[in-house]
Amino acid sequence: MKLLLAFVIGGLLCVIGQLFMDLTRSSITPAHVLVGFVTGGAILSALGLYQPLVDLAGAGATIPLSGFGHSLAQGAIRAVQSKGLLGAFAGGIEATAAGIGAAVVFGYAIAVVFNPRS
């Protein structure tokens, strides 16, 4: 059941991204979509609207980049509670450090080892 929910919710989030690309100006690129999802996810999360989606769909809500925004927002909020104002700057990055670190390390390794094919 959880698997099905992850599939459906994750798929629907991607459909929102697709509509964003297909129905708006032609100058919308993947970079705009990614930035939009991260900021959108963070705002929804701060308003308390994203956590219910994560509870419902698990990876269906955390794997789309809006989930990255959610981690950033929640990290900042948690850190402000424990450390005060300094936490606002550190919290989001702390909470997402594993993912970003992995992205840089794997990204670098793959880019060095492989060559473009097409």
Place this chain on the structure above:
Amino acid sequence: MGSKVGQHTISFSQPPLLTAGATVVGPMEGQGPLGQTFDWILEDLLFGEQTWEKAESKMLQESAKLALKKRNLQSQDIDYFLAGDLLNQIISANYAARSLAIPFWGLFGACSTFVEAVLFGSILIDGGFAARVLVASSSHHNTAERQYRFPTEQGIQRPLSAQWTVTGSGALVLENTGEGPRVTMGTIGKVIDLGITDINNMGAAMAPAVADTLLTHFQDTGMNPDAYDLILTGDLGVIGGNAFRDLLAKRGYSLGDNYHDCGMLIYDLEKQDAHAGGSGCGCSAVVFSGLILRQLWEKQYRKILFAATGALMSATSIQQGESIPCIAHAAVIEFN
């Protein structure tokens, strides 16, 4: 000496001859409907080089050498080498010229470069400044994509209006004596911009430029589209081609079956996933130097109008929100 006809058309008194042509293309172009007409089909996009940029320059160089070889000519027999491509500072042409050791005019007219070079070469010959000129232009799908759009491994969806940059280079030898089709006239285009900003719809951006140039040509010469056995545009593709037809029709010139576009000829648009068709400096260069030159020699056409169109934006100007300025030059080529 040649003379000027009407507003922007030139007529050559001793029309230069296109005595030889040569083409080098990538694998996808080789598998396309015109595969048979190319001299050299590469097995991969790297052409034995370390980078795609070097591969493109090598293609340009090899096509130029091949054209010379077909006429049994050496570098020192050529007065000028005229070439260009799409990359920043036309590096493909510059590096090819480095090893050819022929006095070099570097040209940039984006995808219109080939006709620009043919006309400029003809002016040099008809003006008595040269006896033999070598012209060439090239493009490479991967070098162009990453300069203008995205890295090739980026998982993106290409819009249906997008065109596929041709990997290929075409070269021609122009001479003042010999046998072959002759460049009899040329119409030099103005830069036209009707405000299209979508780099995934280049054909639509370029159509008004070629419409403007051909209208000027028809007015200057008193000809109409039926006077030509073939009207060939460079790389308008499906959308640009239709827009071009519409624009001419509005001004009272209707194009018949004698109209073709290199961008639509070079690929099987359904099977090869090329969307709206081919584009790039190499597109008109290889279609003309391959198929069309052969058909001229076979006397399938006696008189053709060849107009190549170029989009003159850069990645920077697009990011700054500028629209796409375009240009088209047309050459009349006859073989009696």
Place this chain on the structure above:
Amino acid sequence: MNLEQQRQQEMQKEYHVLVEQIKPKTRVLRNCILAFLVGGFICLIGQIFLQIYLGQGMGEREAAAATATTMVFLGAFLTGLGIYDVIGKYGGAGSIVPITGFANSIVAPAMEFKREGFVFGVGARLFTIAGPVLVYGFLISALIGIIFYLIR
């Protein structure tokens, strides 16, 4: 001059209408269905990893981070193999929005600009698309933290 500009604007408007008529309509429905299937499938795989990690006794936040890391690796690896751009051709946003798409956007430019060297090629290009994403992500997160600090 004004009259000329006006005429030019009218011509532009007229031409835009013409181009819109000719341009093939974006197949929005087909694109959305594909985005749904591809994006859903990627999330499904993520969910499988999440449940495996949870089953190994990891805490919820830890398991989520491990899942994200795994998916980043898969996205990067498939890009290296030259498979991710094919998925992207069909999946559209379905392959861009998941974190695997973020990994793809890191590897693709870095790999392609390797010839420009390891500092300005790989190093700088890693962040062509990831850079803006991180910049705006960090900005919004700090902003949320500050607002939360002020209103709590």
